[in-house]
Amino acid sequence: MIGRSTPEFVLTRTPLRVSFAGGGTDLAAFYESQYGAVVSTAINKYIYVTVKRHGAIFNEPIRLNYSKSEQVNRIDEIENNIARECLRFLGIDPPIYVSTVGDLPASTGLGGSSAFAVGLLNALHAYKGERVAAGQLAEEACHIEIKILQEPIGKQDQYSAAYGGFNVLRFRRGGNVTVEPVRLSNGGLSSLFRQMLLFWTGHQRDASVVLSEQKQNTADKMELLLAMRGQALELQKLFYDGTCSLEAFGRILEVGWQFKRELARAISNEQIDRWYNLGRTAGALGGKLCGAGGGGFLLFIAPTESHGRIRKALAELRDVTVDSEVHGSQILMSE
Numbered sequence: 001m002i003g004r005s006t007p008e009f010v011l012t013r014t015p016l017r018v019s020f021a022g023g024g025t026d027l028a029a030f031y032e033s034q035y036g037a038v039v040s041t042a043i044n045k046y047i048y049v050t051v052k053r054h055g056a057i058f059n060e061p062i063r064l065n066y067s068k069s070e071q072v073n074r075i076d077e078i079e080n081n082i083a084r085e086c087l088r089f090l091g092i093d094p095p096i097y098v099s100t101v102g103d104l105p106a107s108t109g110l111g112g113s114s115a116f117a118v119g120l121l122n123a124l125h126a127y128k129g130e131r132v133a134a135g136q137l138a139e140e141a142c143h144i145e146i147k148i149l150q151e152p153i154g155k156q157d158q159y160s161a162a163y164g165g166f167n168v169l170r171f172r173r174g175g176n177v178t179v180e181p182v183r184l185s186n187g188g189l190s191s192l193f194r195q196m197l198l199f200w201t202g203h204q205r206d207a208s209v210v211l212s213e214q215k216q217n218t219a220d221k222m223e224l225l226l227a228m229r230g231q232a233l234e235l236q237k238l239f240y241d242g243t244c245s246l247e248a249f250g251r252i253l254e255v256g257w258q259f260k261r262e263l264a265r266a267i268s269n270e271q272i273d274r275w276y277n278l279g280r281t282a283g284a285l286g287g288k289l290c291g292a293g294g295g296g297f298l299l300f301i302a303p304t305e306s307h308g309r310i311r312k313a314l315a316e317l318r319d320v321t322v323d324s325e326v327h328g329s330q331i332l333m334s335e
Contacts (some may be wrong), residue, residue: 003188006129007334009052014119014329015042016288017112017160021256022232024263026154026171029218036171037232038156040166042325046101047112049119054095061094085144086120107204109291114157117141123327134328138162152212164328170235182239188323195246195301197310199317203295211259214264221263231256250285250301257288267293275314282313
């Protein structure tokens with residue numbers, strides 16, 4: 001039960017992420033036999049979650065607002081899988097109101113579903129009068145998404161959302177995860193983000209469809225995934241002295257994207273390949289499709305003098321400016 005000293009209203013902010021190298025090695029099908037490694041960064045685009053005690057005057061004891069609105073009597077009746085299982089996992093008793101909104105559309109390859117899970121768990125813990133560490137939030141989100149909901153996803157998104165920052169994430173047998181911050185010289189991270197372009201393809205997709213095929217292919221694609229893990233380690237080495245060659249970074253993204261396209265048929269398509277080739281021809285040093293594939297955001301790395309040409313070549317797409325985010329999921333308000 002919620003005691004009287006606990007807050008009536010909680011608001012959390014949880015960052016989305018961009019993954020640069022090693023994607024796919026955070027799946028248990030890979031790291032249970034070979035350790036995985038992913039280089040990713042949190043970005044200054046967020047998922048906001050509000051949790052409050054629902055007013056007694058309303059007819060329903062539970063209300064959820066996201067892309068749709070749910071008014072139900074029992075937690076078991078909630079359609080939103082993540083919300084239902086987070087409330088059940090933490091033993092939240094109605095009346096309860098949960099609302100969420102994001103800076104960018106859902107299902108676009110930036111880890112939004114896991115950011116929602118982490119942000120909601122953070123809010124619910126605070127609602128119960130509890131403050132928990134980033135590692136606990138990440139593991140609880142993994143437990144709900146992977147163990148309870150049986151989603152065919154990896155563990156990188158939950159850790160990026162919980163910890164924030166620019167990190168090398170390592171995944172080992174048994175599911176143990178270590179978070180190694182990437183250190184850049186003063187202004188180095190901001191400079192890197194100034195060379196990045198992120199284009200919205202306009203296509204949302206169900207990551208589970210792509211990842212289910214990728215998971216089934218893991219045994220046959222083990223050499224390819226080992227090479228992708230090697231790219232994450234190579235990228236980490238580029239940052240050891242606090243700097244990074246833009247050309248080398250672009251080359252790793254380019255090769256990694258070609259590797260990734262081989263993991264599952266649904267990762268790319270003729271339209272995505274056309275957009276990618278237009279960006280490369282216009283001056284991008286490398287790039288990739290963010291997330292599982294099939295849609296979402298196209299990421300390019302390019303010298304700033306090429307950005308105008310790339311935007312012109314991809315004028316049919318809208319680009320989004322992003323920067324780094326050092327913080328993970330935060331409680332913005334607790335009253």
